[in-house]
Amino acid sequence: MRNNCTLLRTALVAATIGSVFLFLGADDVYSEGDELTEMGLPPDIGRDEVAAYCDACHSLKLVVQQGLSRAAWEETIEWMVEEQEMEPLESDDYKLVLDYLAKHVSIEVRLKKRTQ
Numbered sequence: 001m002r003n004n005c006t007l008l009r010t011a012l013v014a015a016t017i018g019s020v021f022l023f024l025g026a027d028d029v030y031s032e033g034d035e036l037t038e039m040g041l042p043p044d045i046g047r048d049e050v051a052a053y054c055d056a057c058h059s060l061k062l063v064v065q066q067g068l069s070r071a072a073w074e075e076t077i078e079w080m081v082e083e084q085e086m087e088p089l090e091s092d093d094y095k096l097v098l099d100y101l102a103k104h105v106s107i108e109v110r111l112k113k114r115t116q
């Protein structure tokens, strides 16, 4: 009897901890990935930074809708900082964000989507 009780308690504790993790997981869309991938931001280095920085004032859809060259992304980020009151990015983050955008939200990617 005593053993059964302990087992039950252990199971209950495990279930509680499990649901807390589930709850936290559901809340954190960025670590899930799928939502961003569906939106057009596949997992890669720099995606977390893009999601964190560029989602602050407007939807990431606004970002994904574009399809720019690296130089045009540089100008866009500069424009965000100079005209839209975005905090300047630390240089490491700036590179991550720029690399990611140039690779995954490029003119080539946009053209490919259009012809699909």
Ligand code: HEC
Residues within 6 Å of the ligand: 050, 053, 054, 055, 056, 057, 058, 062, 063, 066, 076, 077, 080, 084, 085, 086, 087, 097, 101
């Ligand atoms: C501090 C707020 C802020 C942050 C942070 C921010 N933006 Fe923006 N962004 C804006 C505003 C405001 C507009 C709309 C400007 C307008 O249309 O006049 C905008 C518009 C845009 C557009 C649309 C431009 C167009 O031609 O229609 C793009 C693309 C964009 N942002 C990219 C980014 C990217 C990439 C990041 C992250 C590196 C970012 N934004 C972060 C404020 C911000």
